[in-house]
Amino acid sequence: AQTVTQSQPEMSVQEAETVTLSCTYDTSESDYYLFWYKQPPSRQMILVIRQEAYKQQNATENRFSVNFQKAAKSFSLKISDSQLGDAAMYFCAYRSAISGSARQLTFGSGTQLTVLP
Amino acid sequence: EAQVTQNPRYLITVTGKKLTVTCSQNMNHEYMSWYRQDPGLGLRQIYYSMNVEVTDKGDVPEGYKVSRKEKRNFPLILESPSPNQTSLYFCASSISGTVLNSPLHFGNGTRLTVT
Numbered sequence: 601a602q603t604v605t606q607s608q609p610e611m612s613v614q615e616a617e618t619v620t621l622s623c624t625y626d627t628s629e630s631d632y633y634l635f636w637y638k639q640p641p642s643r644q645m646i647l648v649i650r651q652e653a654y655k656q657q658n659a660t661e662n663r664f665s666v667n668f669q670k671a672a673k674s675f676s677l678k679i680s681d682s683q684l685g686d687a688a689m690y691f692c693a694y695r696s697a698i699s700g701s702a703r704q705l706t707f708g709s710g711t712q713l714t715v716l717p
Numbered sequence: 718e719a720q721v722t723q724n725p726r727y728l729i730t731v732t733g734k735k736l737t738v739t740c741s742q743n744m745n746h747e748y749m750s751w752y753r754q755d756p757g758l759g760l761r762q763i764y765y766s767m768n769v770e771v772t773d774k775g776d777v778p779e780g781y782k783v784s785r786k787e788k789r790n791f792p793l794i795l796e797s798p799s800p801n802q803t804s805l806y807f808c809a810s811s812i813s814g815t816v817l818n819s820p821l822h823f824g825n826g827t828r829l830t831v832t
Contacts, residue, residue, distance in 0.1 A: 609757075697817050
């Protein structure tokens with residue numbers, strides 16, 4: 601079974617600065633999908649960014665970008681120009697591309713990000 | 718507005734009293750799923766459904782039941798709740814269980830406390 605590890609339970613960043621949240625995963629598969637979800641205090645789970653393992657180019661969504669290192673099984677999230685509204689719990693998630701095991705999304709334990717004014 | 722609606726948002730109950738958490742989506746999604754979120758454990762899948770009348774166990778199905786009689790609804794049933802089921806529950810849906818890069822759309826969560 602796949603596992604997803606977020607080794608930083610808590611992180612903080614100064615407003616307007618850049619922060620990187622780490623995520624590593626364990627899999628023997630070559631094709632899969634990776635996601636970052638954000639959970640603000642409202643509890644709503646919001647998709648931040650996604651990456652297909654077969655794509656070498658790192659995904660980018662405005663101030664959010666990833667550093668996808670397939671060989672190292674690493675999928676970090678970089679938030680540039682941090683804003684107060686970025687304060688949230690961030691979850692990394694893995695989804696297999698193999699039929700039969702593809703139904704499940706495996707989540708990491710989360711990183712609580714605090715943005716300091 | 719496209720959304721996943723869960724009810725109730727908060728629920729406090731006693732051990733052994735059957736309860737149902739409702740989930741409904743208005744996006745005509747085929748795939749629906751239930752997760753529980755516990756501190757330090759992230760989200761773990763309870764059950765999922767690929768389509769009407771097709772359900773299967775996730776990682777932590779013990780003590781839960783689901784049904785998928787209609788495409789839009791996917792209720793979570795706790796026949797005899799116990800304190801270890803105190804958790805934050807999320808319902809989620811996506812367009813299809815086979816479109817693998819399609820994101821999950823989540824409900825707003827149900828905070829369940831079992832005393």
